[in-house]
Amino acid sequence: MAPTPRPGILDIEPYVGGEASLPGFDRPARLASNENALGPSDKARQAYLQMADDLPRYPDGSASALRAAIASAHGLDADRIVCGAGSDELIALLVRAYAGPGDEVLYSRHGFLMYPIAATTAGATPVAAPETTELKADVDALLARVTERTKLVFLANPNNPTGTYLDKAELERLHNGLPEGTLLVIDAAYAEYVDEPAYSPGADLVDAGGQVVMTRTFSKIHALAALRLGWLYGPREVVDVMNRVRGPFNVAKPALAAGEAAVLDREHVARSLEHNNRWRDWFRQQVGGAGLEVLPSAANFVLVRFADPEMAEAAVAHCKRHGVLTRQMAKYGLPDCLRVSIGAEWEMRQAADVFAEFARQQGLGGAEHTA
Numbered sequence: 001m002a003p004t005p006r007p008g009i010l011d012i013e014p015y016v017g018g019e020a021s022l023p024g025f026d027r028p029a030r031l032a033s034n035e036n037a038l039g040p041s042d043k044a045r046q047a048y049l050q051m052a053d054d055l056p057r058y059p060d061g062s063a064s065a066l067r068a069a070i071a072s073a074h075g076l077d078a079d080r081i082v083c084g085a086g087s088d089e090l091i092a093l094l095v096r097a098y099a100g101p102g103d104e105v106l107y108s109r110h111g112f113l114m115y116p117i118a119a120t121t122a123g124a125t126p127v128a129a130p131e132t133t134e135l136k137a138d139v140d141a142l143l144a145r146v147t148e149r150t151k152l153v154f155l156a157n158p159n160n161p162t163g164t165y166l167d168k169a170e171l172e173r174l175h176n177g178l179p180e181g182t183l184l185v186i187d188a189a190y191a192e193y194v195d196e197p198a199y200s201p202g203a204d205l206v207d208a209g210g211q212v213v214m215t216r217t218f219s220k221i222h223a224l225a226a227l228r229l230g231w232l233y234g235p236r237e238v239v240d241v242m243n244r245v246r247g248p249f250n251v252a253k254p255a256l257a258a259g260e261a262a263v264l265d266r267e268h269v270a271r272s273l274e275h276n277n278r279w280r281d282w283f284r285q286q287v288g289g290a291g292l293e294v295l296p297s298a299a300n301f302v303l304v305r306f307a308d309p310e311m312a313e314a315a316v317a318h319c320k321r322h323g324v325l326t327r328q329m330a331k332y333g334l335p336d337c338l339r340v341s342i343g344a345e346w347e348m349r350q351a352a353d354v355f356a357e358f359a360r361q362q363g364l365g366g367a368e369h370t371a
């Protein structure tokens with residue numbers, strides 16, 4: 001008889017990433033995984049290549065050069081940064097360190113799937129709070145679900161897949177409403193894309209001495225998803241805990257080197273931001289003008305919402321037949337929505353054409369509709 005895993009493990013549905021290939025298409029438009037189509041900073045690429053001569057040696061387990069670079073780029077205290085193999089690793093370690101059987105991990109209904117997966121893996125109970133009708137995290141609904149067993153509250157800000165965010169004041173209200181023993185984790189994977197004055201990634205809440213952690217990633221605007229690199233910024237006590245539970249060499253040497261170069265290349269970050277926001281606005285206008293509903297987004301993707309799940313499914317299939325990979329959001333409780341990442345110009349033009357054609361086929365009115 002096979003060994004039995006702990007209770008709950010076999011209830012987990014494995015996370016399935018976005019599709020990356022499409023039979024019959026050499027070069028499909030890959031808009032299913034929120035990657036940065038411009039690619040990484042050339043300096044990051046060079047730093048990565050240089051590591052080819054240094055493969056027999058262990059990486060610096062304290063990631064000190066990378067932490068110093070992050071601290072200088074973001075104006076933070078390097079001693080309160082912890083690096084991880086993607087922010088996924090840090091999310092899993094936070095849950096494992098702070099929650100177990102009998103504890104609750106609270107998140108927002110359409111929040112990132114890794115939160116309930118990490119909670120269940122640790123034997124804790126994931127608790128979902130409903131969102132507003134605009135698919136935004138609802139501070140009151142979250143606070144109403146906090147109990148003495150709530151160890152962690154996860155908030156992706158902006159959230160994937162909805163693209164909505166809480167502004168600084170709302171974030172503070174959420175934080176102030178939590179009891180002492182509850183840790184707020186602000187997952188700011190898409191922070192660099194937000195150009196709204198009322199938005200804050202959350203480092204200021206950490207610096208103000210709260211029970212708050214901010215997580216960040218190199219997978220999105222820095223375009224280093226393949227290397228698996230993320231980091232967190234938190235209170236000293238949390239940093240100490242994370243340094244106990246993480247693997248001693250949890251970040252690979254090429255990732256450390258590439259990440260250091262990437263975070264210091266502010267010009268490349270600015271270029272990626274400019275490209276994203278320009279084509280995000282263009283795509284919303286085109287597809288909205290074709291008669292489809294495209295929700296507002298502060299990140300590097302948008303949601304297209306259809307009349308029902310069947311129509312969303314038909315749209316995914318139509319996109320695939322025309323070489324465009326998107327993602328239906330049923331696992332996030334949004335079966336009537338497709339998420340479309342902002343890619344290269346040719347990908348956005350192709351996707352806009354394909355959606356417009358679908359709208360015509362469905363008899364959805366177009367011309368006089370404005371986004």
Ligand SMILES: *Cc1c(COP(=O)(O)O)cnc(C)c1O
Pocket residue numbers: 034085086087088089112156159160187189216217218219220225228229230
């Ligand atoms: C993409 C994404 C991440 C990044 O995960 P990595 O493990 O760093 O690649 C984290 N949180 C959210 C909400 C995301 O969408």
